[in-house]
Amino acid sequence: MVDSVMGRVDDLLRQAFAAAGLPTEAVRSVPASKPEFGDFQCNAAMALGKAAKRNPRDIAAAVAEILRASPEFAAVDVAGPGFLNLRLADAFVTARARAQAASPDLGIVRRDDPPVLIDFGGPNVAKPLHVGHLRSLVIGEALSRIFAAQGVAVTTDIHLGDWGLQMGMLIAAIRRAHPERAPGTVGEAVTVDEMQRLYPEASAACKAEPERMAEARALTAALQSGDPQAFADWSALRATSLADQRHDIDRLGTRFDLFLGESDAQAIVDTLVPNLVARGLAYESDGALVIDVAEGSDAKPLPPLILAKSDGAATYGTTDLATIAGRATDPALARCGRYVYVVDERQSLHFNQVFRAARRCGIAPGVDLVHVGFGTVNGVDGKPYRTREGGVARLRDLLAEAVDKARGRIETDDPAIDRDVLAEQVGLAAVKWADLSTLRLSGYSFNLDRMMSFEGNTGPYIQYACVRIGAIGAKADAAGLRPSAIALGHPAERALAMACLRLPVAVAAATAGYAPNEIADLAFAVAQAFSRFYAECPVLNAEDEEARAARLALCGLAHAVLSKALWMLGIAVPQRM
RNA sequence: GCGGUCGUAGCUCAGCUGGAUAGAGCACCAGACUACGAAUCUGGGGGUCAGGGGUUCGAAUCCCUUCGACCGCGCCA
Structure with a gap:
């Protein structure tokens, strides 16, 4: 340590x-x-x-x-x-750098925190993933790895949005489109493309026509109360949509332990709601069933959490609350000390309500409930990102465009390099870096051209630094050269060691603030310090054998630190680029 | 209307539990490859930290206020 x-x-x-x-x-x-x-x-x-x-x-x-x-x-x-x-003192810095290089976790301090559950506030299964989902997938994965790097056990749950009115709208629309099929067998006939065409239409129709809305509400209520045909159609739609969404999720490298959703809370809702009514915590108000969450210290009293709408249907507040109750009693999650919700900051009021309701109802006592919000992804015009045609940008298209741009920028002519694999690694690195290197809470402007410039503070710049260090190490190995212990003479060597030594501090700060950008800042500092060192201090061609071996050791440390930092950000390190 | 977030270089952003001459990347200008990989490095110009007031030895940072932007505010998720 x-x-x-x-x-x-x-x-x-x-x-x-x-x-x-x-x-x-x-x-x-x-x-x-x-x-x-x-x-x-x-x-x-x-x-x-x-x-x-x-x-x-x-x-x-x-x-x-x-x-x-x-x-x-x-x-x-x-x-x-x-x-x-x-x-x-140089001797102190040298000793610390040597100790860090010898430490398996590079000096990162282990935390003895209880396990953490990360809830990704998952996507609505009625729709394909769009740009807005990028942040939760990328930030949540980074936080998961940052915890893991400190020895904290993490469970990730996508927590799909699969139980609300949007599902009733979709089922109703699908049934209308396939009148020849019996209810309960319609869902299986539907493709992703059809679903993605029908949902926006259905959503608009429900807004415009009260009958359509009533139909959707009725189906939602039927679904939630266990109607077998509604459930069968829902189940098929959900499976088709999720399989499609998983392409993007897998491509981004986000890993989930649990693919649960709002629907999985229904059984708990059925017992929780009557229980809360019986205990006097929930009561009827304007036809709905609500829990008060206002507190005297509020500048403005929070509106109550709606447990059941006047038509009896659950809201996502209901399922979120029930999900907390379910997690707290799940033996597999019983030891979790906190539930972290990586969800758009615009939902902070919602989580405030849910968390307060949980406290008030004695649900999951002792568990820290944390909303880790994030800002919106904006276009160059400063407004939420849209395609050139003005539509919602699909995540898939956006990733494909990034990877295509990366492929076009690959400069190597090395036949041993698989250009497709490299383009994937570099393109995704650019996108993830843009997201993770800015403050989580402020939105950022999504400018593919800028993040694909590969210059300055970009993902590929860090990858490039890492690859160059790796190349030195490979050449040294091939020549039978061995590193010795780190020794610091040149100012650039000292600066590089100092940057590496910040790793444990950066990890602690990233954890305390749920702030992956702390890791990105560190990685950039190390990459920059290395690039300067590289320009000023020859390694393989060092003045003498002693300096060469010591610099090889320093390169080893820098490579380990950069690799670790990029790993925590979920960014791959190419062998060559 | 109420609540919240925010306004820093031409652009994108750091810095905000108060500290020294406000930083970085991009862009721009000038340099560095017969050189461990130039997707790199070095140097330079560029600021009324939205405006005003207050607290303090000291304010981008804390308080008040004006202007502007975005977000949210019980039966969407």
């Missing part, structure tokens, strides 16, 4: 502040704002000076004097009104 460098620095800082007779709660280091200030800085003296009515510079000077005794630091300086500038 390797302590993170920053953790060690913070420990030393706190010890020094304590030794100077000062409180340590607010003491922490941050990366130096400028390289000439050193590696880290600490600004706590200024804040403490105010509280203690002491001159911040005196405090900083006293702490600096103590810190200078630590061999970890090469320089400790007081600057300005009381900044502490810290430069790490």
